[in-house]
Amino acid sequence: MASFASRTMQKLFSARLLLEHLADADNQDELVRPAFKTAHIEAVLFQMQGAFQSLLYEIAETARLPKGEWHNSQDLQAAAEQHERFLPQLNILLELENDSFSWLSQFQQRYKSCWLPEYQVVTEVKEQAATASLISVANDAISDQQQLTLWLESMQALIKDLRLTMQEF
Numbered sequence: 551m552a553s554f555a556s557r558t559m560q561k562l563f564s565a566r567l568l569l570e571h572l573a574d575a576d577n578q579d580e581l582v583r584p585a586f587k588t589a590h591i592e593a594v595l596f597q598m599q600g601a602f603q604s605l606l607y608e609i610a611e612t613a614r615l616p617k618g619e620w621h622n623s624q625d626l627q628a629a630a631e632q633h634e635r636f637l638p639q640l641n642i643l644l645e646l647e648n649d650s651f652s653w654l655s656q657f658q659q660r661y662k663s664c665w666l667p668e669y670q671v672v673t674e675v676k677e678q679a680a681t682a683s684l685i686s687v688a689n690d691a692i693s694d695q696q697q698l699t700l701w702l703e704s705m706q707a708l709i710k711d712l713r714l715t716m717q718e719f
Contacts, residue, residue, distance in 0.1 A: 554607040558709060561601035565702055568594045572695050587694070594698050595661045598705060605709055609639045612716040623647055639712045646708075653704040 572590040575583055606620045613635045620626040623643045630637045646654035692700075 554604050554611055555713070558601050558604040558608060561597045561604060562702070562706055562709075565594050565597035565601065565698075568597060569695060569698055569702065572698075591694050591698065592664050594702070595657075595664055598657065598698075598702060599661050601705060601709070605712070606640075606643075609637055609712070609716065612639075613637050639716060642708075642712065653701055654708075657701045657705075 568590050572587065572594070575587045575590070578586045603621065606623065606626050610618070610620060610626055610629065613630065615626075615629055615633055615635060618625075618629050620629065623640060626637070626640055627644065630640060643654070646652045647658065649655055
């Protein structure tokens with residue numbers, strides 16, 4: 551488990567470093583700023599997704615599943631079922647993924663929008679249509695950096711909690 555745990559921590563550390571650099575976006579030239587922000591936001595999302603996938607390998611390794619490729623929770627669930635293994639940590643992840651209001655579900659949708667830009671446009675149009683008839687009293691939107699920081703902190707807490715429950719037999 552040490553190798554995947556180490557990789558998970560490396561990915562989380564990289565995401566944290568990129569988030570710190572994202573704070574420097576305001577110091578960038580006005581023409582470079584949008585590209586700088588987009589590049590750093592997507593890089594943070596990529597590193598966090600790498601940490602999530604590495605966590606899946608940690609869970610599989612703890613359950614002593616044969617080596618395989620798990621790109622998402624469903625892949626790992628299929629392998630666990632095939633080998634008749636019960637993975638409570640995986641069930642927690644699946645529950646978070648299936649809850650559209652959870653941080654993990656929202657993070658994964660944002661990550662997906664990096665690869666499927668048309669998904670992001672549809673979401674933005676729906677949000678604009680939903681708020682078009684409302685009177686704006688205050689801007690409650692949080693910045694991308696704040697959102698990413700919350701997701702990263704949530705992911706770190708989740709990984710810590712899951713590791714406490716994972717035991718090697």
